[in-house]
Amino acid sequence: MGIGGEATAAAFQPPPGLEWHSVSSRLGWYRKIQVVGFGVVVVVAGAALAARVLPAGGALLAVCVLIAALLVGWLVTELNWRSWGYVEASDELLLTHGVIWRRLIVVPYRRLQFVDITANTVQQWLGIGTIRLYTAAATTQARIPGVPLADAVSLRARLARAGVARSAGR
Amino acid sequence: MNRPEFLPPVTGHPPAGPVRTEEPEPVGMPPDGDRPAEDTPAVTFSEAAYRLHGATVVLRGVGIIVVTIGIFLPLIHDEAFLITGFTLLMFPYSGAVFGVAALAWSRVRFWVHDENLVYQSGVLRRASRQIPLRRLQGVDVIRPLVPRMFGLAEVRIELAAGDRSELRFSYLARPMAERLRAALLAYAAGLHGGTPEATERRVHRVRMRDLLAGLLLRVPVMAGLALCLFLGLVWAMTKESGVAGGLAPAMLVLGREVGWPLVAWGRFTVSSSPDGLRLRSGLLVSRMRTVPPGRVHAVHIEQPVLWRAFGWVKVEVTVTGYGDGRDSAGVTLLPIAHRDVAYELVDLVFPDASLGTVELVAVSPGRFDHGGSGANDVVFVSRHGWPGRTIDVVAHERAQSVQLVAGPWQRARGRATVYLDTPSGPGRAALVLPVRQARMLVEQQVARGRLAEHRERPHSSQWQDEPAP
Secondary structure: OOOOHHHHHHHOOOOOOOOOEEOOOHHHHHHHHHHHHHHHHHHHHHHHHHHHHOOHHHHHHHHHHHHHHHHHHHHHHHHHHHHOEEEEOOOEEEEEEOOOOEEEEEEEHHHOOEEEEEOOHHHHHHOEEEEEEEOOOOOOOEEEEEEEHHHHHHHHHHHHHHHHHHOOOO | OOOHHHOOHHHOOOOOOOOEOOOOOOOOOOOOOOOOOOOOOOOOOOOOOEOOOOHHHHHHHHHHHHHHHHHHHHHHOOOHHHHHHHHHHHHHHHHHHHHHHHHHHHHOEEEEEOOEEEEEEOOOOOEEEEEEHHHEEEEEEEEOHHHHHOOEEEEEEEEOOOOOOEEEEEEEEHHHHHHHHHHHHHHHOOOOOOOOOOOOEEEEEOOHHHHHHHHHOOHHHHHHHHHHHHHHHHHHHHOOHHHHHHHHHHHHHHHHHHHHHHHHHOOOEEEEEOOEEEEEEOOOOEEEEEEOOOOEEEEEEEEOHHHOOOOEEEEEEEEOOOOOOOOOOOEEEEEEEEHHHHHHHHHHHOOOOOHHHOOOEEOOOOOOOOOEEEEOOOEEEEEEOOOOEEEEEEEOOOOOEEEEEEOHHHHHOOEEEEEEEOOOOOOOEEEEEEHHHHHHHHHHHHHHHHHHHHOOOOOOHHHHOOOOO
8 A cells, every 4th residue: 555655645535524435345255256256266277287287296386376366366355345435525426446556536426427336146145236427438437336235226316316406418 | 291100209290391302492502612691591491391302313323233233244244145134134123223212212301390300211111210409419511522513412410329320311402401501500509490501710721732741741651651662762673573562551551641631631621600610621522510619528639740840730629429439530620730720729619718828837847748737717738748749628618527547656656647538539638747736636627627617608508508498
């Protein structure tokens, strides 16, 4: 987190008087399920390959490497979900995410064209969803994953209302 | 009107008046250039349904037959028997082609109903499109070579609706096409469709020699020319036929980089009128585009390195409707012109922008690319690039969202990138700044967007509002 020091950290703060609203820790679990699912495939394939190609000691090493990778993956998911944050200011929605590449996106409500919520099977089971905000610009890429579904629905309703209230053309 | 019950209920029925192809009294139109407004009597597309010009049938039919002959003749050219058979077959075939073309033509009808343009067509599958004219993004009048010889023109309209968002009227008589264009733009502005055509003022005309010089004076083209010269010399000395093989692709590239733009942008004129900017261009296919005011999101000014000595620039704009899809390069506002002309034009696109007076603050003094940014109440300007140079101009009231991104390298150096998102097209302004300034810029941009929204826009507000309640 330390790269760039205070200045960078300050640049990604929420507007004065507001706090980042963090997403559900279940996003972390969702990411872990993804990592483990992917990890199992890699471990099995890696083990099969290692058994054929490498001598016995090498196979052990390969398994160690894969387990280390899983641990790193675990850590990354933990950092990832904690990096997400959003806040509803009076005229715009601010959101931030990213650990290595930090991003701050400001979407004025009057620019919103539509807002949608998606949740795949696993996300539904965890009770979280992804909110996407669409403006006329395809480059906007504003989404908030891991919002508890009930919150997501009310947030979408608030955004839609705010969008209509402040809309002027496009 | 033979099957009116087919029409969806929202469409309304064609007006009771007779179906017309032409104006009662066609008016002679002067050739390209400024056209006085008084010789365009009111056309009311809401009072009668109109057809395309009858000659469309002939042009379409002949076109299809020529293509058919072109495909089959090379296959059968050496067999007298086949040629006779083919010729005999062509008679009923031509009849069928003309019949279908005539039928298709007879089914096309268009009129204006309640600020909507209704376009009915189709032989087997009848279609009726209803187009809200308030959503109109631009109108083109295109005159391809052959229809032009018959005094015909095509009208093409663009809507902000993604795919299939254009509609072509091919072909109409030239005066009719002009009239339709004017009427559609008037309806789009919320005026009565019979409003006489707005008067226009020529802003700039690109001289042919400037265009040619500009197209040649670019690094890839110069390199291509040098390569051609070199290969030609080698060939002259060695008479090695393989060298000619290398010449062909080089010539192709030159044709694409110089020949095609020359034909497309020849006789380029920009005029301004109350209903928008009018861009005329084209040597073979002459095209007139109208970009209504308030439809432009961003302007992108490019300056290839060799143009800098002359102060020449190229100007492109991002317009909804254009830009995403068919014409991914956006609309070229000026293929080549002096910087001052370009600035003047930007002021027309974004009223009160006065681009020339915007002071650009260097991102980091002494940097080799002289990158900088600045803003006033209307626009945000950023300049970057080296040795070629790019200036992006985004209107505050048009910017969609603002992003601040800092990657690991940038963070180590205390920097971040600010992006202003505009609808797709050539203009996405990005600026690398010290991180504290970057965040300040984000806040400033958001505040400016908020202010611009509240400012009065007497000139262009008509264009941006949704239909009035």
